Amino acid sequence: MSRLVAFAAIQGGYNIVSKVEGKYQRALETYNADTKVGFPNTAYYLPVIYSLLGLKVETLEDMKKPLEVARKLLPPHVKGKNHLPYLGPLLDAGMAALFAFEIEEAIRYLEDPDFYLFSEEIDQEAGKIWLGAADDTVFRKRGVEFVDGSAPGFAAIVGAAPDPETAKMIVEEYQRRSLYIFLAANQNGTTVAEQLLQAGVQIGWNTRIVPFGPDISSAIFALGFANRAAMAFGGIKAGDYNKMLHYNKDRIYAFVNALGDVNAEWAAAAAGCVNWGFPTLADTDIPEILPTGICTYEHVVANVSHEEMVQKSVEIRGLKVTISQIDIPCSFGPAYEGERVRGADLHCQMGGGKTQATELVKMAEMNEIEDGKVNVVGPDIKELKEGETLPLGIFVQIAGREFQTDFEPIIERQIHHLINYIQGVMHIGQRDISWIRVSKQAVEKGFTLKDIGVVLHAKFHQDFGAIFDKAEITLYTKQEDVDELTKRARAEYKMRDERVEKMRDEDVEIYYSCTLCQSFAPNHVCTVSPERTGLCGAYNWMDCKASYEINPTGPNQPIEKGECLDPKLGQWKGVNEFVQKASRGAVDHYNFYSMVIDPMTTCGCCECIAAMLPACNGVMTVNRDYTGETPCGMKFTTLAGVMGGGASSPGFVGHSKFNVTQRKFIKGDGGLLRMVWMPKSLKDEIKERLDKRGEELGYPNLYDMIADETVGITEEEILPFLQEKGHPALNMEPLVG
Numbered sequence: 001m002s003r004l005v006a007f008a009a010i011q012g013g014y015n016i017v018s019k020v021e022g023k024y025q026r027a028l029e030t031y032n033a034d035t036k037v038g039f040p041n042t043a044y045y046l047p048v049i050y051s052l053l054g055l056k057v058e059t060l061e062d063m064k065k066p067l068e069v070a071r072k073l074l075p076p077h078v079k080g081k082n083h084l085p086y087l088g089p090l091l092d093a094g095m096a097a098l099f100a101f102e103i104e105e106a107i108r109y110l111e112d113p114d115f116y117l118f119s120e121e122i123d124q125e126a127g128k129i130w131l132g133a134a135d136d137t138v139f140r141k142r143g144v145e146f147v148d149g150s151a152p153g154f155a156a157i158v159g160a161a162p163d164p165e166t167a168k169m170i171v172e173e174y175q176r177r178s179l180y181i182f183l184a185a186n187q188n189g190t191t192v193a194e195q196l197l198q199a200g201v202q203i204g205w206n207t208r209i210v211p212f213g214p215d216i217s218s219a220i221f222a223l224g225f226a227n228r229a230a231m232a233f234g235g236i237k238a239g240d241y242n243k244m245l246h247y248n249k250d251r252i253y254a255f256v257n258a259l260g261d262v263n264a265e266w267a268a269a270a271a272g273c274v275n276w277g278f279p280t281l282a283d284t285d286i287p288e289i290l291p292t293g294i295c296t297y298e299h300v301v302a303n304v305s306h307e308e309m310v311q312k313s314v315e316i317r318g319l320k321v322t323i324s325q326i327d328i329p330c331s332f333g334p335a336y337e338g339e340r341v342r343g344a345d346l347h348c349q350m351g352g353g354k355t356q357a358t359e360l361v362k363m364a365e366m367n368e369i370e371d372g373k374v375n376v377v378g379p380d381i382k383e384l385k386e387g388e389t390l391p392l393g394i395f396v397q398i399a400g401r402e403f404q405t406d407f408e409p410i411i412e413r414q415i416h417h418l419i420n421y422i423q424g425v426m427h428i429g430q431r432d433i434s435w436i437r438v439s440k441q442a443v444e445k446g447f448t449l450k451d452i453g454v455v456l457h458a459k460f461h462q463d464f465g466a467i468f469d470k471a472e473i474t475l476y477t478k479q480e481d482v483d484e485l486t487k488r489a490r491a492e493y494k495m496r497d498e499r500v501e502k503m504r505d506e507d508v509e510i511y512y513s514c515t516l517c518q519s520f521a522p523n524h525v526c527t528v529s530p531e532r533t534g535l536c537g538a539y540n541w542m543d544c545k546a547s548y549e550i551n552p553t554g555p556n557q558p559i560e561k562g563e564c565l566d567p568k569l570g571q572w573k574g575v576n577e578f579v580q581k582a583s584r585g586a587v588d589h590y591n592f593y594s595m596v597i598d599p600m601t602t603c604g605c606c607e608c609i610a611a612m613l614p615a616c617n618g619v620m621t622v623n624r625d626y627t628g629e630t631p632c633g634m635k636f637t638t639l640a641g642v643m644g645g646g647a648s649s650p651g652f653v654g655h656s657k658f659n660v661t662q663r664k665f666i667k668g669d670g671g672l673l674r675m676v677w678m679p680k681s682l683k684d685e686i687k688e689r690l691d692k693r694g695e696e697l698g699y700p701n702l703y704d705m706i707a708d709e710t711v712g713i714t715e716e717e718i719l720p721f722l723q724e725k726g727h728p729a730l731n732m733e734p735l736v737g
């Protein structure tokens with residue numbers, strides 16, 4: 001071990017501890033000792049101190065003890081007398097520095113509560129780009145990804161790259177490997193976070209690039225995050241430092257990239273991270289610490305070029321990641337799934353009410369199609385000017401010995417997240433209401449419609465290779481072709497929907513879960529029963545069953561429904577237990593057949609959202625394709641914004657179009673006869689089934705009794721109409737008791 005780096009780190013440890021002791025003294029002079037301190041909205045106190053020392057820092061007074069521990073750790077005073085499993089004075093000094101950093105940040109929260117933005121996203125306009133400590137909501141949502149493998153770990157980058165382009169290159173390579181990128185510290189006043197913004201990269205928890213803070217002390221938030229994950233998901237008890245550090249070493253693939261000159265404080269922080277098994281790679285010529293021991297391989301590696309930084313970091317930490325080599329000009333991977341394409345970034349779009357956009361997957365004969373062929377029929381994105389639109393039909397043909405028509409909807413539903421995986425491209429919706437937004441950056445990189453086909457072909461092979469052999473994709477952008485595909489697709493959707501028509505919820509013991517949407521709505525769990533299709537309209541009970549057959553560990557799991565707790569509202573013990581687990585405790589029960597009392601959770605994909613209209617003693621529903629006002633006072637987009645995040649919102653529920661005419665539709669609230677308003681387009685779209693269902697319920701002219709926007713868009717406007725028609729809802733028991 002180099003004496004020089006050890007010296008720098010130990011010196012850094014002394015500097016930091018002394019500095020923080022000074023800050024602490026000053027805080028004590030300003031505030032009472034019993035003043036509350038801590039990071040916002042967390043049950044883990046100051047998490048590094050709490051997890052390693054078992055100390056709960058809740059007041060200014062409580063900071064005294066951990067600061068004393070830090071002071072004592074500084075070598076050489078307490079050699080051999082400390083409690084932690086240190087392998088050398090260097091690591092002690094590093095640990096002391098980290099404890100001090102955590103206290104320093106807590107003092108900052110006390111003295112300057114607005115320094116950090118309390119949010120998952122930055123507010124660039126207001127110049128607020130530092131997010132500070134993740135609160136427990138964010139940490140629960142994101143931390144689990146470190147445990148379930150969807151994020152293999154994180155790269156903590158401190159300092160700044162020589163220029164924005166280099167910062168962007170490094171970070172995007174990490175994103176492609178699905179790693180989180182935690183940013184802290186500055187180099188002569190410049191930070192990677194600011195460089196990324198200059199280079200047009202979106203930062204925030206949604207893109208896995210987290211700007212913690214501009215000082216080296218904010219690097220502590222990364223370690224606090226890792227330790228909380230180990231406590232919450234790894235079952236490690238607070239104070240069990242041995243298990244804690246081992247857990248991190250073995251399970252969390254993390255490392256530090258130090259960009260720019262490494263001063264004594266940085267050296268101390270790097271030494272501290274070695275306790276976790278997290279190595280540091282620097283782009284400058286600092287003394288290396290190469291012998292392996294605590295870290296999987298080397299501890300500190302110097303002189304790494306920017307081109308090699310990512311590859312070397314990943315190698316040194318022993319991380320194995322599979323990168324899907326998909327030949328498109330944009331980056332691709334789950335890290336981009338949550339990224340949005342906002343108005344100012346938008347180059348062009350397809351669907352979303354502006355044009356028709358439709359998706360259809362159909363089985364083909366083996367000799368009918370050519371694997372990997374992508375056809376673009378009609379104008380492509382290159383021909384569009386900024387702000388223009390195109391109609392779009394995505395037609396996927398699949399052939400294979402093991403393929404069945406039952407699998408079509410499952411493959412089709414993947415289109416949503418796979419297109420979202422493309423950096424700079426956003427996909428919303430499904431079936432004949434899909435919507436694709438393409439950003440300027442994607443177009444600048446050379447993105448064209450063909451790339452959608454390339455992505456779908458490659459990913460279908462990777463993810464579903466077992467059930468098929470060939471995929472050919474055609475993208476239509478001429479109006480007449482899109483219309484023709486849409487017509488065909490609607491007939492297919494209808495056939496799929498009606499496959500569950502004869503089944504009753506009472507007839508089956510097994511329902512199916514769907515958690516496909518958790519990447520957007522982390523607590524959202526759809527439970528799909530024969531008489532309640534998924535709220536996106538794309539998955540019914542049969543589809544979930546087929547999906548489970550294809551992928552037994554996938555997002556559609558069988559749920560033994562178990563004891564019926566409420567036949568009227570539709571609640572089962574087995575479902576509740578499943579939902580509680582799958583929502584990570586956020587939702588512990590819900591009702592299948594009620595929108596008024598504890599309805600099912602809703603995510604942003606729903607085809608329709610129902611809302612109560614108390615003055616009419618009824619309910620309304622509005623579909624995504626209707627953009628006008630509604631009698632509940634909110635447009636579809638507003639409703640979806642309010643409740644599309646995966647919560648159960650009494651009084652509202654997301655549902656599919658088909659579900660409106662399923663027998664159990666809000667049965668607990670009075671059923672379909674409660675429906676007093678719908679957009680005309682929806683009413684017409686489902687008229688045939690509406691008539692049939694109305695007849696079964698004794699109201700063959702129900703279609704005529706339901707008001708629409710031609711009657712009115714407020715409760716007052718539609719009530720006289722309902723009275724005149726003798727709408728059955730008016731004589732039902734009160735909707736809200």
Ligand code: SF4
Nearest residue numbers: 514516517526534536
């Ligand atoms: Fe699955 Fe529900 Fe999302 Fe549809 S809306 S894909 S059923 S989780």
Ligand code: ZN
Nearest residue numbers: 517603604605
């Ligand atoms: Zn969804």
